[in-house]
Amino acid sequence: MMHLPTIISISILLNVIIGSFLLSLYFLRQQSSYLYWGSSCLIFVCAQIAASLRVFIDFPIITHYLADLFIISAPLAAILGIHAYSQSDKKCRNTCAYVLVAAAVILLLAFDSQFSQLITTAIIAACFSYAAFALRKLHVKRIMHLVLLKLCFVIHALIMVTQFSLLLSDYLGLLQTDLKQVLAVILISHIVITTLTAMIWPLMMFLEHEQVLSDLANRDSLTGLLNRRAFISVSNNYLEQANNNLTKLCALMIDIDFFKRVNDQHGHETGDEALKWVAKKIKSQLREHDLVARIGGEEFAVILPNTSQAQGEILSERIRLAIHNDSFVHNHHEINLSISIGIINHKSGTNNVNELLAEADKGLYKAKLNGRNQVVTMAF
Numbered sequence: 428m429m430h431l432p433t434i435i436s437i438s439i440l441l442n443v444i445i446g447s448f449l450l451s452l453y454f455l456r457q458q459s460s461y462l463y464w465g466s467s468c469l470i471f472v473c474a475q476i477a478a479s480l481r482v483f484i485d486f487p488i489i490t491h492y493l494a495d496l497f498i499i500s501a502p503l504a505a506i507l508g509i510h511a512y513s514q515s516d517k518k519c520r521n522t523c524a525y526v527l528v529a530a531a532v533i534l535l536l537a538f539d540s541q542f543s544q545l546i547t548t549a550i551i552a553a554c555f556s557y558a559a560f561a562l563r564k565l566h567v568k569r570i571m572h573l574v575l576l577k578l579c580f581v582i583h584a585l586i587m588v589t590q591f592s593l594l595l596s597d598y599l600g601l602l603q604t605d606l607k608q609v610l611a612v613i614l615i616s617h618i619v620i621t622t623l624t625a626m627i628w629p630l631m632m633f634l635e636h637e638q639v640l641s642d643l644a645n646r647d648s649l650t651g652l653l654n655r656r657a658f659i660s661v662s663n664n665y666l667e668q669a670n671n672n673l674t675k676l677c678a679l680m681i682d683i684d685f686f687k688r689v690n691d692q693h694g695h696e697t698g699d700e701a702l703k704w705v706a707k708k709i710k711s712q713l714r715e716h717d718l719v720a721r722i723g724g725e726e727f728a729v730i731l732p733n734t735s736q737a738q739g740e741i742l743s744e745r746i747r748l749a750i751h752n753d754s755f756v757h758n759h760h761e762i763n764l765s766i767s768i769g770i771i772n773h774k775s776g777t778n779n780v781n782e783l784l785a786e787a788d789k790g791l792y793k794a795k796l797n798g799r800n801q802v803v804t805m806a807f
């Protein structure tokens with residue numbers, strides 16, 4: 428059997444560290460989800476300290492009543508944290524306050540009886556079930572962390588439902604056995620899983636914000652493709668590798684034909700949707716390690732590593748046909764789009780991707796002059 432005081436001490440320490448970290452993030456970024464989650468960790472610490480005092484003092488208003496209120500407040504604060512992240516915490520704040528006030532009144536009438544434990548357990552079981560449900564509102568890219576968090580809440584809710592059933596059976600005199608051991612195991616699970624939940628949340632938030640910052644710096648916000656700066660930086664690495672390994676690499680410059688007409692005839696919003704559609708079409712024809720970026724208004728660039736000129740031409744033709752043979756449909760309007768492509772195969776020793784793109788651009792210019800909707804290959 429695990430040593431309960433040791434587990435409580437470790438949990439208090441971890442929750443103090445995580446809670447303080449989240450509160451300092453709140454003061455730095457002024458995002459209330461950090462305030463709620465930080466408070467949730469510190470309230471849970473207060474709950475553990477108040478409940479642990481039962482061994483030393485006989486003062487149930489603190490060791491039972493206050494401890495129970497803290498135990499209920501911790502998941503309520505976590506729920507507010509979830510809603511604050513999806514900016515829907517205003518309505519939820521009142522509901523949480525009502526639950527807390529109702530619990531405070533009911534527990535005041537029964538805080539020194541077995542009944543208080545039943546009420547506390549029922550409320551936190553409901554809180555954890557709701558928290559798992561509320562997570563659906565979070566739009567995060569790291570699904571794995573979200574699944575883990577949901578799992579923690581669901582397991583926690585199940586543990587609390589088990590405790591509630593045992594306590595109720597005992598209260599009604601249906602059980603002949605001593606519940607002490609089982610309740611101790613449930614208590615340990617409650618402490619461990621709360622601490623685990625407190626650890627997953629900041630990790631998920633941290634990685635999520637890193638992703639947002641990285642996207643802001645490296646991605647085109649309309650299409651989600653790389654922007655010019657990130658594209659040039661990664662392409663130069665690809666070029667260096669191609670030179671070192673003596674492998675072939677192709678660069679493509681792609682431009683949508685007569686795109687001004689799309690904007691003029693259907694409006695800028697339709698033009699934006701058309702850009703997204705073309706970006707998707709281009710990406711759908713590429714391999715995972717090919718690079719694609721939107722480097723200008725209606726201009727895209729592609730780098731194909733480990734690709735010979737013949738392979739690059741086949742792929743360019745595939746991209747062109749994917750757009751030419753399909754129609755972009757928006758607001759019930761069917762719009763036929765086409766693209767022109769300039770392609771160049773790199774010459775060993777070329778170490779600046781801008782040189783390659785300039786050559787591919789010459790091919791693109793020729794394709795436009797020749798009547799558009801075609802691929803033109805350039806050679807060094």
Ligand SMILES: Nc1nc2c(ncn2[C@@H]2O[C@H](COP(=O)(O)OP(=O)(O)OP(=O)(O)O)[C@@H](O)[C@H]2O)c(=O)[nH]1
Nearest residue numbers: 682683684685686687688690695696698699724725
């Ligand atoms: N909707 C939308 N339009 C854009 C964006 N960036 C550039 N454009 C438009 O793209 C059009 C580009 O037009 P042009 O450079 O004249 O070329 P084009 O009409 O595509 O003709 P060719 O390239 O010669 O075939 C302009 O009307 C720009 O306003 C954007 O982010 N969204």
